[in-house]
Amino acid sequence: MTTISANLQAVKTRIAAACVASGRKVGEVRLVAVSKTWPADCVESAAAAGQHVFGENFVQEGVAKIAELAALSLEWHFIGPLQSNKTSLVAENFAWVHSLDREKIAQRLSAQRPVDKPPLLVCIQVNISGEQTKAGVTPEAALPLARRIAQLPGLRLRGLMAIPEPSDDVDLVRSRFRRLRALRNELNEFGLALDTLSMGMSHDLEAAIMEGATMVRVGTAIFGERNKDLHQ
Numbered sequence: 619m620t621t622i623s624a625n626l627q628a629v630k631t632r633i634a635a636a637c638v639a640s641g642r643k644v645g646e647v648r649l650v651a652v653s654k655t656w657p658a659d660c661v662e663s664a665a666a667a668g669q670h671v672f673g674e675n676f677v678q679e680g681v682a683k684i685a686e687l688a689a690l691s692l693e694w695h696f697i698g699p700l701q702s703n704k705t706s707l708v709a710e711n712f713a714w715v716h717s718l719d720r721e722k723i724a725q726r727l728s729a730q731r732p733v734d735k736p737p738l739l740v741c742i743q744v745n746i747s748g749e750q751t752k753a754g755v756t757p758e759a760a761l762p763l764a765r766r767i768a769q770l771p772g773l774r775l776r777g778l779m780a781i782p783e784p785s786d787d788v789d790l791v792r793s794r795f796r797r798l799r800a801l802r803n804e805l806n807e808f809g810l811a812l813d814t815l816s817m818g819m820s821h822d823l824e825a826a827i828m829e830g831a832t833m834v835r836v837g838t839a840i841f842g843e844r845n846k847d848l849h850q
């Protein structure tokens with residue numbers, strides 16, 4: 619077994635254990651394997667081990683891998699910061715965007731989504747920790763943005779995404795994830811139909827699953843430590 623396939627198995631075991639511990643069905647949580655900074659052959663190894671959903675943070679890097687691996691028919695999620703001059707590449711190449719936090723970007727993605735593809739599936743990124751530098755809308759801004767995104771024909775709003783501040787305090791981390799779930803429920807009370815909570819990474823996926831994550835985005839635990847000099 620390659621390291622990647624062994625790591626993947628270990629992550630799936632963690633996900634299953636967290637589902638069991640929180641009384642949830644294992645199939646309720648999708649794993650997005652975050653392949654940013656890793657070359658296409660690493661994605662290929664993961665695909666050979668049965669993983670078909672991948673996440674990328676950087677537009678050009680992601681698009682290059684998508685082209686290189688087109689024959690594998692993988693499902694690609696864009697999870698990083700998105701500038702307006704890169705929206706067409708994302709609209710044309712990805713199935714999902716998790717990191718939507720501006721109406722202007724949403725409008726561009728909708729207009730640029732090719733008509734022969736299904737609507738782009740999107741999550742609004744919410745800044746649940748209140749950190750100054752973090753991407754994402756404030757919880758208060760989520761409802762008005764969600765209502766506008768829900769009108770756009772090229773997009774289908776599926777849910778919310780968040781990245782809490784790094785912390786070893788499990789109770790704190792869980793309270794952040796709980797906040798995101800509560801916000802999703804509030805939005806649904808206002809008539810939206812959000813079924814997705816994209817939350818949880820390598821170090822906190824258990825906490826996220828306990829609080830209702832439906833998608834976890836896991837990089838390091840599958841592919842290894844990224845080169846911090848070359849990439850963020």
Ligand SMILES: *Cc1c(COP(=O)(O)O)cnc(C)c1O
Nearest residue numbers: 652675697819820835836837838
């Ligand atoms: C890099 C990244 C991940 C994966 O993080 P790991 O700690 O490597 O699992 C998940 N989500 C986003 C938005 C990321 O940028």
